[in-house]
Structure formats: structure tokens, C-alpha cells
Amino acid sequence: MDDVPERVEHTVLGPTTTPDDVRVCLDAAIQHGMRACIPPCYLPLATDYANVPLVTVIDFPHGQGGVSTACRAAQRAWDDGADELDMVCNVGLLKAGEDDAVRDHVSEVVASVPVPVKVIVEAPLLTDEELHRIGSLVAEADAAFLKTATGFSEGGATVHDVEILSQYRPVKASGGVGSWAEAEAMFEAGADRIGASSGDVIVEEWREQHDGAAPAET
Template identity: 60%
Template sequence: MDRAEFAARIDHTVLGPTTTPGDVERVLDEAERHGMNACIPPCYVDEAADYAPDVTLATVVGFPHGQHSTAAKHEEAVDAWQNGADELDMVINVGRLKAGEDERVETDIAEVVAAVPVPVKVIIETALLDQSEKRRACEAAVDAGADFVKTSTGFADGGATVEDVELMAEYLPVKASGGVGSYAEAMAMFDAGAERIGASAGVELVEGFPADGGA
């Protein structure tokens, strides 16, 4: 892939609890300048859509722990889409998955998928799951009609790994997120099967793209 294609697969992200409108504008400016997408908190989506209408805009649902009610996630998804979000990254209810309530996890996802006409990425929070749970989470995402599975919120102890991306890519396109801080790390995720990268270090990733195109 060339640099433009690489950049278009990066979701430049700012989601911390102290994120200000100025932080969001900075990320949007950087995303537009480098040809990336942006992933921002839902409270800023309407402003961001007006500020940078040419930037593909993702936001989060049920973030960061996934413990919102299904009805709340549904309404949050609709609100984000109506305010201008192009994509939604929703967090599963990890506790219900661990309790074996896979049907409820699937329903939770399906309600968000059905609520909006935009792609839904399902964050399974791999650092909190064993191998069997990761597979069950991915299966729930598939059965619910999700478009992507995503590794992490960035708020658990651990982020994307090559091994998790390889496993998840057996089910759906993967967004690798959490701890991807360099061009080399991003390429390792792409080589493992990721279709998208989520990173607060989006600028560093793109600026690390080799001048020779990686040849």
C-alpha cells in the first residue's frame, strides 16, 4: 500500500476523560492534513462534523466498559449517527460474556447494528478475555451483523497483539487498537490481518511511513 492508503486505514483517536474541544479540533486538523479518519468522544460529534466535514468521523458507544443498558446503547448510537458520525465503535458487555450470557451479548450488539445505517465496530476488550471468550465474542459480533471487531478500548491493561488480530480476523475485519505507536507496529497489525488501526499516535504512524514506500 502507498502512504495515502496507509493513512486512510488509521483512525486518529482522542478519547481520554480530559479531552477538550481544542483536543478534538487538533485531532481533526491532523486527520485532515494526513488523510486519516478520526475517532472522538460522542459529546463532540456534532461540532466535529461541522468543523471537519471531509474527515471520516468515528465515535464510541457504551464506552469504555460496555455496561450501559442495551436501550442506552441504542439511543447513544442513534444520537451519534444523527449528529454526523460515519462509524460507531461499541463496547460489548464483558461481564455478560464471562457469565456465559452470549445471547444477551449478541442482542446488545444487534440492537446497535439495527439502529443505524453506518458501520459498527465491536470492541471486545481482548486483554480481559481468554481465548475461548475472544472467539465467543467474535461469534456474537458476526451473528449480530456487525461490520468489524476491534481489540481494545485502550483503557484496560493491554492492547492489540498480533496473536489476537490473527484470531479475530478469522471472523470479521479487524480494527487493532491499543498501544500501536509506530509505523512498524501498525504494519505488524496489518500483516496479521487488521484492516484498520486505532491510535492516538496517528501522526507518528503516518510520518513513519518510509520515503521509499516500504520497498
């Protein structure tokens, strides 16, 4: 596995995130060859500051906005330079059995932009049956990825959840992944990406354990 850095999305999404926090995140992404996941309000700053693949979030962290609002936010994020979007699904609608509404919401956001859309499903809040349902709905909506969690609810990524979700779409394991050992377990379970505020730690530990890996540029 020699492409780990480009499969890691170094993340800063907390409610107190400042412009300087974003710059630090971008510096780490540049140094280690990672992607960066940042709040949408900082996309203009990021596109001026660094040439790294940029991911941002839509309807974060609860996914309870309207469809038209989410579509407008997605379009604005793309206009501002986002290369990929991570939207939050409406867990309440899923639990209420309103599968058509969940699928249609995702489908409309996907159709509103020409960039990949990942769907954050808050796996820690879902039963196995619900994980299978949301996996199928997201696939039907033609989203590019499933993402395990926001990191701002109950728990984060688990091997079990990744194994289920990866049956339906490529998976971004996010929430509580703070070391290379944890990231490696997610990759082995079927994850294609890792989202983590400790992305730099993950890549550094991976390099330390792989003989012949090129050192990070400084």
C-alpha cells in the first residue's frame, strides 16, 4: 500500500476553527501529500493559499436542512473551489422509514454538482439493518462514497461498519481514527479513504513502518 497519503483527508472542522487552523491543516496536507477537509467558509482562503485537493462539508453536522438549501450550498462550495463534497444524510428520516426522501435528497445534491459527493451516514447511530438500507439508498442515488461519521456525534468509524458499507460504495472511514494502526484496520476492512484530524500522525507512522518510503518534504 504505497498510496496512503493521497487516501488520507486531513481534517479541521470544529466549531472554533480559525483561518490560522485552516492554514496549519493545509501546510500539513502539502508536507505529507494529503487531501484537506475544511469548512466551506474557508474555501476561498484555501484556494488562494495552497494547491491541494480540497474537500468540504454540506449540511454539517446534522443533515437536517432542506434539499434546495443543500443543493445551493453544494453549488457554492464547488464554485469556491471544492474538489469533493461530504454531505450529511438525514438520519431521522432514515429511522422513520422515509427511504424515498433520503434517496431523493442525496440524488438531488449529487446531480447539482460535477464533483464527487460522499454521504455521511452517522453509522454509530444506525443498526446493521439501517446501515444496509442507507448503503443501498446512497448507491441508488449515485453518490461516489459512503462516509462513516461526522466525528461530532456518538462514536466514529468501526471495522464492522466499514465492512457493511463497503458492500455498496467506496468508504471514507472517519471519526476517531488517530493512528496508522487504526487506519490500517479500516483499509483492511474495505475503506478507500481515511478522514482524520490526525492525518499527519497517520502518514508519519505509516512512513516509519515502511522501509524505503520517501521522507516527507519540508
